[in-house]
Amino acid sequence: MGSVDMTPLTHVEVDGHPAGVDDLRHLALANDGHLTTMQVRAGRVRGLALHLRRLDRANQELYGTYLDGGLVRDRIRHALATTPAPHGPAESGDATVRTVVFPTGTGSVSILVSIGPPAEPAAGPLRLCSLRYQRPFPHIKHVGSFGQIHFGRLARGRGFDDALLVTGEGLVCETTVANIGFVTASPARVIWPDGPSLVGVTMALLDERLRPGATAEPVAHQVPAAATAVTAPATATIVPAAAAGEERGPLLESRREPVRLADVGHFRAAFVANARGIVPVDRIDTTPVPVNETVLAALRRAYASVPWDEI
Template sequence: MCAGQLPAFAATMVASVSSAPIRLEIDGREPEVQQLYGPLLSGDGHFTAMQVRGGRVRGLDLHLSRLSATARELFAADLDPSLVRARIVHAIRGVPDCAVRVYVYQPDDLMIMVMVRPPSVPPAGPLALRSVRYERPAAHLKHVGGFGQVYHRRRAAAEGFDDALLTDHTGAVEETAIANIGFFDGAAVTWPAAPHLPGIAMLLLAPLLPSRRAPVLLGDLPSFRSAFVCNSIGITPVGRVDDVSYPPDPDLMSMLAAAEAGIPWDAI
């Protein structure tokens, strides 16, 4: 693979990010150019991402709670979940199947931006991950300051990997650049305990699986039978991390598929 060629997973994600939105609205209206200056230039905001099917989404209350809690932490402002919900409903009108991102900024009052794109599907995998040392600032927040993640994903892709696996200064696994990761030992899924973003998909899956949260060091990876990543797009098996290989694990993937199928879809 030449240095400029992206692996299949990375190419899929780049295409998803760069595809033109079906609709973009700020506070329920098509934005004026001047309204975009702040979001484009400030780098000060937060968001949540979801897949909508038939006008429904998994974990809607968790998405709304995430936005409200982060608005309080970042801006010391109250964000009305019912207003956010109304903005989403308005933006997806006539588009029952789509990918939605809701951004919140505070140029003066709180600003709600909703971007609607074509629906996304997870790659088939298995993924190859390249470990890197990078600790996301305010890792518990889904904020817009993602340069470090994008940088390390690009570096990983240039080396023939699909994504970067973020670790701290001790070698403790945190998450990938765009997803949570789980490791399976044949009995239970271990979710890394290092600082990370609690993804909605992980929050929905973990209670439905034999799960534990514990530190996972890079040196521990050979002790696991298999691994997978999950985010709003779906669940994908991991084939290797650096030089540690994980063979296909149909039992794990069947367990994950059954758990995911049990997560209800909420009407927006």
């Protein structure tokens, strides 16, 4: 789950100005950089602090320097505000925003911001084809996406919607573009596979809402200018809040633990999660997976309760 995103672009800026050949030469030839992708609605995004922390953490690990979160926000705001008409998702504040940080070759980094139309989750359910592949540096969302593109293409060529990446020992990791979660029957648990993978922002936000005491009421998130590392989800529990008159969802417990490909048919449900949202899975290879609408509704309510942060 890394940099694969086929959303059409309407505007690209580097360091606050329209991208030119010189701006993109190093990124195009060196294929060296890290990124985050977010869905912006009305100028707001879910989990802005996590996106900024992701970029700062990767920048420290790859290039040895902190990344100013305030500067990143300024670059995103500027790109949204200057997206040319008539392709202006920024006019309504709705967009897919992809922020790439890459070295310039002079010891500093540049910030590329691309603006595209807003994207929604696939209708689903999805069919996944298991393929043995692990992204290099899987804990980083980076631009080295050839493997994901290739295996996603292989899966689609075999009649599936995407690839499910697994280790040589058969441990489930992630899809090419999303985290995958499995739900057990009794007790009801959301299991995030602990194979090598990215801790996605949507995955982390869901886990946060699956904690004791979490509510459906929006709460203010502190968005630091410079942020620390995003940590993997801890074990958590919640009954997702329901709207008035709506049936409350099942008790869900969230945790990370090994999931083997041979066991995927034993789960109550499976779903993928990324910035676009939550989509059910109904087949992995030849194994059918139940689509449990009650569980999915509970997960979607939990995600819908995540507050939106002003960029």
